[in-house]
């Protein structure tokens with residue numbers, strides 16, 4: 001199955017033709033699966049929704065206050081406890097954190113992916129590494145950072161190592177999947193010419209991997225930026241996330257939160273433009 | 285040596301030069317970023333300390349068994365909230381995507397408005413969502429639900445919109461040519477065709493939200509994130525380890541189920 | 551040069567894809583294997599350089615049995631066996647000249663493979679080979695921008711870069727238009743005549759086989775049913791190679 005992420009950034013052509021000619025029983029199996037899944041999801045949702053609202057909860061009041069805060073945030077952004085320059089500094093820190101963890105993660109993950117692609121590695125190693133990575137991926141980034149902040153002390157070291165953990169696990173999987181997409185015939189051809197493994201990796205796998213390597217790494221950078229903010233807030237690891245947390249839960253100043261959200265949105269806009277450009281380049 | 289070989293030497297030299305330059309730039313950027321953050325590279329070599337510490341302290345002991353009940357309960361809540369947030373967001377996203385997709389939209393302005401709106405929702409950090417919601421809705425599941433809901437809404441609207449646009453204009457026009465109404469085109473022509481793609485997006489978002497729910501819980505003081513923080517801050521590491529273990533089990537299970545459904549759909 | 555004796559292969563341990571195949575290939579000759587789809591042509595070709603491990607028999611290449619070699623010996627033996635594929639199997643993002651140079655990496659060190667280090671002599675040879683297949687002006691084109699016929703010619707140049715004693719071609723012209731077909735087949739015949747290389751080709755086009763082959767081997771249902779000079783390939787012989795009759799009645803009953 002194509003992972004959904006694949007579609008958003010790497011528009012792969014969906015097989016549109018053959019879908020209509022699938023034998024009836026396959027279409028039935030699909031329909032039953034979809035209907036059943038929807039039924040289960042719907043049931044869970046309907047059962048959960050009423051239990052989420054506490055007994056004497058004033059919903060209208062909460063909604064009013066929420067709307068008010070949104071208004072303050074977006075229409076009256078203003079700084080009180082800090083300056084714009086210092087905010088730019090902490091935003092820069094979050095960006096650096098995202099960059100550094102993506103860089104380290106992509107290098108390490110590349111080697112793990114080589115050891116866990118079906119094209120090169122034995123099945124046992126593939127399964128071993130992939131399950132190990134699945135377990136690491138299952139632990140949320142914040143928990144990794146919290147754990148490492150006990151070992152290394154709170155600070156950049158814990159933040160970098162914690163976010164890198166998750167990045168490596170994620171990138172290993174997507175890189176290995178991209179390598180698996182390379183046709184086995186290409187590898188066989190190189191083997192038939194008597195090439196050594198190192199030469200096959202360098203001359204056949206890497207040139208073919210570059211486009212998807214770049215787009216996946218970029219996607220991970222976007223995720224790491226979001227993670228850097230979250231980690232700053234939830235683990236006190238600094239950056240604009242920490243400021244955001246302080247302004248909203250310590251000073252209760254939503255004017256300030258507004259400024260920071262605008263800054264983050266501006267950077268996200270830049271990323272979105274870059275990813276749009278990358279996609280346009282790839283389509284040529 | 286003839287000129288042809290020289291030309292080729294130039295070609296390889298240029299390639300090598302570009303690669304070297306790239307490596308030098310990335311290396312410099314690495315050093316610069318490390319200094320800017322105060323990150324010490326040797327801590328990468330001490331990664332095993334964290335794992336060792338994890339194994340030593342997080343091995344659930346006798347005392348932590350007493351926490352099982354609470355953990356399972358909170359884990360279940362977290363899971364339910366994540367599923368509910370995804371499902372609700374999916375319904376609204378589908379509606380927004382149908383009227384926003386370029387191939388179906390009644391007016392191109394609407395399409396751009398929805399695009400911008402979804403981009404906004406998606407890019408506001410989940411921390412900001414959690415904190416504003418916490419202020420108004422206080423410490424309860426509804427806060428976490430809404431934070432996940434808004435982010436998922438932004439994400440799925442864009443994903444659904446792209447899926448519908450990938451479906452192509454010609455097929456929709458072909459359906460319209462048969463005299464089908466707008467709603468018939470959508471419900472009988474479009475939706476059955478893209479149902480599989482939509483489903484895989486929803487499953488992926490559920491997976492992701494189960495993980496993010498932990499983060500949101502940590503910030504808003506609910507669910508499994510909250511109890512992890514509680515145990516962790518009060519140095520009850522055995523119990524915290526049990527929380528981590530249960531999160532692993534939940535996320536891996538969700539991933540396995542979603543893979544299974546994916547296989548049934550293919 | 552190359553002699554195959556009593557080769558047998560079964561993919562699933564039950565159904566025999568090859569039963570007792572024997573033939574030999576001589577230097578400076580074009581040998582063509584023909585036979586219906588599923589007869590086992592690809593299996594034979596890929597057994598020769600051990601891309602698939604066969605179950606039984608003997609493959610004598612320069613008097614050594616390919617089946618008895620260990621991994622590194624096999625790798626070294628493969629360096630002298632060129633192979634050409636229906637799908638070209640080039641590294642598409644790289645340029646034509648880089649693909650050709652891959653042909654000589656088998657005999658070079660790890661370092662050379664990783665850093666693309668080639669001697670001036672090798673670079674010169676690679677260019678000459680591209681010239682020989684008529685692609686000198688395309689040396690620095692990315693292979694993904696070449697046409698099918700051009701790609702196949704790059705594939706041939708790459709195989710020649712190995713200084714092969716034998717070239718194995720699995721349906722080299724199946725994806726080509728008539729004009730490219732003639733170009734490619736002419737090049738292959740030229741290699742046999744002028745360079746003394748043995749050329750072994752799997753083909754579906756009998757007319758092409760008649761025109762270019764010195765020697766024809768007919769395969770049906772995993773068995774050699776024809777093995778003679780091209781002149782002996784009468785219409786009746788062709789019908790014999792392609793008819794289902796070559797399959798024993800008994801197994802037909804089993805199939806249905």
Ligand SMILES: Nc1ncnc2c1ncn2[C@@H]1O[C@H](COP(=O)(O)OP(=O)(O)OP(=O)(O)O)[C@@H](O)[C@H]1O
Pocket residue numbers: 561562567585586587588589590591592593594
């Ligand atoms: N990887 C494989 N696994 C199992 N069976 C296989 C495999 N490859 C080939 N076979 C079987 O071996 C037999 C011979 O196949 P082979 O590919 O050698 O035929 P071929 O003569 O090359 O056919 P074609 O002209 O269609 O290429 C066939 O019956 C095929 O089903």
Ligand SMILES: [Mg+2]
Pocket residue numbers: 591592593
């Ligand atoms: Mg074949």
